Amino acid sequence: MEVSAAPRGRPRSEAARRAILSAALAAIRADGYGAVTVERIAQRAGVGKQTIYRWWRGKAEVVLDAVAQDATATIVPEHTDDPAADLRRFLAASFRRIHEEGGDVLRGLVAEAQIDAGFRTLLREHFLAGRRAVLRAVLARTATRVPLDLAVDFVFGAMWYRLLDDHAPLDDELATEIVRALLG
Amino acid sequence: MEVSAAPRGRPRSEAARRAILSAALAAIRADGYGAVTVERIAQRAGVGKQTIYRWWRGKAEVVLDAVAQDATATIVPEHTDDPAADLRRFLAASFRRIHEEGGDVLRGLVAEAQIDAGFRTLLREHFLAGRRAVLRAVLARTATRVPLDLAVDFVFGAMWYRLLDDHAPLDDELATEIVRALLG
Amino acid sequence: MEVSAAPRGRPRSEAARRAILSAALAAIRADGYGAVTVERIAQRAGVGKQTIYRWWRGKAEVVLDAVAQDATATIVPEHTDDPAADLRRFLAASFRRIHEEGGDVLRGLVAEAQIDAGFRTLLREHFLAGRRAVLRAVLARTATRVPLDLAVDFVFGAMWYRLLDDHAPLDDELATEIVRALLG
């Protein structure tokens, strides 16, 4: 039995919502996270600034919303008879995605999270915790030599560490090496 | 043959330099990295804004200067007959330091580095690369089951990952667990 | 042969109209003309914004509607054997009304008229011209020492000048003084 909230007034525009999310990603990929402003996103989306602030608290939350949806939907692990290969492919896909397009976006999100503790919680709960759960499930099907939770920290830790510090690339070789080290 | 640079004019004030560095750290610990501005640091230090901009390029470089000096000087690994214990103590000391006072400061530095690629390089070369070299040397004396460079990425990766995402504490238990996993 | 206009749909709510007009005046007296917005009037009247915009072009026209009706209906000159006394009483009543309750409302109307030339015409034709005609008729029955139209400009000019600039009160003394000066 639906009790129904009886929504009054003009309903939220789904078109505006989508336009804002994709305008945000496009703007960041074009100009970099730092150079993008809420005003620019609004212009690109053909939307008033207030329509953004009505539903999100700022640039960071808009971007998080876009990224979380995108990554969760597109990077899903396979489930074959060879768990080690599944893991390797999952890592390689994750690294490749970051390398190809997500670098600046993710960097911006982490930057914002470091400055605003509230957003840090949001980022963790709406995005990172989910990714951690996915990786944990993949790892659980393999026989790692380290405790499961620590293995997750090792793998995603190494990934983020390389992304944020930029001291070494995120490539297929790293994926292979990680799998060999954990399962070898 | 002229050797000296013949410094003319009023010499740089060492008192001002020190006041700025400690004002920066104090301000961040009090109000958080995001809330601190160059203007605030200048006021706290009793210094003109230009005196900061004359010697550093902005808030981030001031903080990096303060932190690099501080961390490098104080957290040095021991060198006993038991390399595993040396590693454990080094990690525990690093984690404890971050937990106690450095969290917000380090978070701020990483945030800045994500937004500004130039500063990312600076942070790597003047701070993170050094810490990585220290950890590498400590690890090199142990018999890790994973390649040395990957081990460094695993250990510091896990550390940064936990700091930045805040999903689990940086405590002595983590240090112990890491040592056991790598050497066990 | 269809004759009637065949009113389809829900008819205009007279209750809403009245609620809007009095809410507008009340809101201005409470918060001042500048602080009042169409949205506030709508809320106070328990009415949707669109219901206001459907019948008026904005705040100013709502207020003008309310005021014109009000002032025209209530301040009417007497017609006794003593035209000078009639004039004095008419002025005193006008001044008293403004002093008592109309100050902020009239000020707001004039303000709007200065910014919007279209509304300036409306204000003149739907309100001020009428009041001018009334004063002119009263003056016409007296023997002023100045041409009739100029006398109107002098009298209402002094009134508006004092209201808008606030350099002296609009009181009975002014009414007496004006009559003495024009007829004495």
Place this chain on the structure above:
Amino acid sequence: MEVSAAPRGRPRSEAARRAILSAALAAIRADGYGAVTVERIAQRAGVGKQTIYRWWRGKAEVVLDAVAQDATATIVPEHTDDPAADLRRFLAASFRRIHEEGGDVLRGLVAEAQIDAGFRTLLREHFLAGRRAVLRAVLARTATRVPLDLAVDFVFGAMWYRLLDDHAPLDDELATEIVRALLG
């Protein structure tokens, strides 16, 4: 003996001050008072917005500053053997100035004053009181048939009334008629 306030820091830029005042007048004459924004004035003057808000509280005060200076300096009464002619010329000059260029500017100032009581005081004390004093001095040298202060209210009242309501022009004929009525 000057005690001297010992001004510290960079002194206020006289060039910026002048640029702002003339940009404000120019912008209003070009686009009308209502269409001009603080941001536009700043752009036209080649100045940051904050430089305006540092010294004035908003558009209205900037314009008042510009107008008060201008009018006070340029419209000064003559002092010949014929006080009636002096009065007529002073009025004609005032009317002509308003007609030619000041209409929209003065209208905007009065509008603002009606909405903001604080600015109303400012307008009176920094501009209108001065003009009233000037007119009073000119009238004092003539033999008016009405009390001096009331005469001032009549004359400037008629002027403002015609400007604000726009029911009749402010021209030389009005000046002549006023003089005849008051002195005739």
Place this chain on the structure above:
DNA sequence: CGTTAATCGAGACGGTACGTCTCGTCTTCAT
């Protein structure tokens, strides 16, 4: 021992993004 030059604290400057507010229009469901 005065001149020269770079520093200092102070704070105004030209810019730019922020997040809020109001405008007048549009879009829903209920009368």
Place this chain on the structure above:
DNA sequence: ATGAAGACGAGACGTACCGTCTCGATTAACG
């Protein structure tokens, strides 16, 4: 069709910082 509700595109508001500049006042080394 009208009404209440409220989201929408638009754009100005006044504030906060940025990094630069311009003051008078110090503070050395040079001449």
